[in-house]
Amino acid sequence: MYCNNKNYSMSNGRFAISVHILTLLASEPEQYCSSEYLSGSININPVLVRKELVNLRNHGLVISKEGKTGGSTLAKSAGLIAMSDIYDAVREKQFLGKSINEPNPACTIGRQINQHLDDLYRESERALMQSLDKMTLAEFLQKFS
Amino acid sequence: MYCNNKNYSMSNGRFAISVHILTLLASEPEQYCSSEYLSGSININPVLVRKELVNLRNHGLVISKEGKTGGSTLAKSAGLIAMSDIYDAVREKQFLGKSINEPNPACTIGRQINQHLDDLYRESERALMQSLDKMTLAEFLQKFS
DNA sequence: TATTACTGAAATGAAAATTGTTACAGTTTA
DNA sequence: TAAACTGTAACAATTTTCATTTCAGTAATA
Numbered sequence: 001m002y003c004n005n006k007n008y009s010m011s012n013g014r015f016a017i018s019v020h021i022l023t024l025l026a027s028e029p030e031q032y033c034s035s036e037y038l039s040g041s042i043n044i045n046p047v048l049v050r051k052e053l054v055n056l057r058n059h060g061l062v063i064s065k066e067g068k069t070g071g072s073t074l075a076k077s078a079g080l081i082a083m084s085d086i087y088d089a090v091r092e093k094q095f096l097g098k099s100i101n102e103p104n105p106a107c108t109i110g111r112q113i114n115q116h117l118d119d120l121y122r123e124s125e126r127a128l129m130q131s132l133d134k135m136t137l138a139e140f141l142q143k144f145s
Numbered sequence: 146m147y148c149n150n151k152n153y154s155m156s157n158g159r160f161a162i163s164v165h166i167l168t169l170l171a172s173e174p175e176q177y178c179s180s181e182y183l184s185g186s187i188n189i190n191p192v193l194v195r196k197e198l199v200n201l202r203n204h205g206l207v208i209s210k211e212g213k214t215g216g217s218t219l220a221k222s223a224g225l226i227a228m229s230d231i232y233d234a235v236r237e238k239q240f241l242g243k244s245i246n247e248p249n250p251a252c253t254i255g256r257q258i259n260q261h262l263d264d265l266y267r268e269s270e271r272a273l274m275q276s277l278d279k280m281t282l283a284e285f286l287q288k289f290s
Numbered sequence: 291t292a293t294t295a296c297t298g299a300a301a302t303g304a305a306a307a308t309t310g311t312t313a314c315a316g317t318t319t320a
Numbered sequence: 321t322a323a324a325c326t327g328t329a330a331c332a333a334t335t336t337t338c339a340t341t342t343c344a345g346t347a348a349t350a
Contacts, residue, residue: 013245013337014242016243016258016262034296034297036295041255042246042249042255043244043247043248044245048337048339050297054299065346066296067345067347068293068347068348069296070295070296070347071297072297087241096160096161097160098158100158100189100309101188103165103187104187104188109165109168109169109186109289110165113164113168116289119288120285124273124276126276127272127276128272143261144254179325189309189310190310192309193310195326209327210318210326211316211317211325212316213317213325214319215318217326245306245337245338246338
């Protein structure tokens with residue numbers, strides 16, 4: 001849908017942070033939550049929250065409003081957002097990673113390994129996505145008592 | 146089986162590097178390959194290769210021999226090594242990651258999110274492993290012409 | 291219309307993680 | 321004893337991640 005390959009490299013906290021943001025928004029439907037409020041629960045800097053919100057917005061998961069009383073809210077019902085949508089929004093590069101350096105093209109193995117890793121990753125990421133398809137944000141929220 | 150949580154944090158190139166190492170070893174059965182040779186194909190520092198070999202050895206995937214004519218070789222037939230075994234060897238922490246900071250325990254969502262993320266990760270990682278189970282190192286090697 | 295409370299975004303810095311390098315003791319072969 | 325390796329530590333360089341500051345722009349509202 002949209003891809004901002006600017007600064008991030010799919011990795012650490014981004015999925016967790018986006019899930020956290022969206023869960024908070026889902027728990028306060030009809031409300032616009034400020035980045036300050038969100039960052040208070042996640043315990044990270046509000047500017048980072050706003051950066052994640054840019055991405056979630058670009059992927060059609062949240063809507064933001066500027067100005068006083070501004071903030072963010074879910075762009076659609078939590079029942080219509082799957083965990084795989086969130087994964088898809090934060091995903092970049094290949095989830096199992098590649099070596100930073102180019103393998104040796106003079107070597108039979110080195111010359112082809114990235115192609116074959118790509119194939120393997122594609123297949124296993126598909127399995128991962130299928131699993132993440134099974135839970136919606138609404139179902140995830142229900143776990144919180 | 147074994148876990149060396151010393152310096153690494155499951156992430157980027159390690160899976161790819163370990164697959165590369167093992168593919169090279171599988172392509173030269175009956176031989177002990179030096180870390181120099183392996184690093185030449187991967188295009189990384191031989192010391193890094195030796196560090197990965199420590200891990201693969203600890204997980205029972207390779208055997209190494211010291212001294213002149215030393216090097217490493219597969220500990221078992223490539224047909225008996227699944228990609229999931231390699232994933233398992235390099236895996237650490239949670240593959241989708243957590244925020245570095247502790248979420249706010251005073252918040253209903255913050256207090257429980259890590260527990261629920263754990264559950265989600267466990268389930269989706271199981272799906273990933275099942276997918277990686279399907280290919281052996283021998284099958285992977287066959288793709289190289 | 292001035293104030294307040296937000297977002298959006300850039301720029302910069304600090305901290306952490308990753309990768310590279312050097313060095314050298316120990317092992318085995320010949 | 322020399323040569324060619326492994327094993328490992330220590331440290332440097334690089335890259336990535338996360339935090340902070342700052343400020344322009346927007347919208348509500350008193």
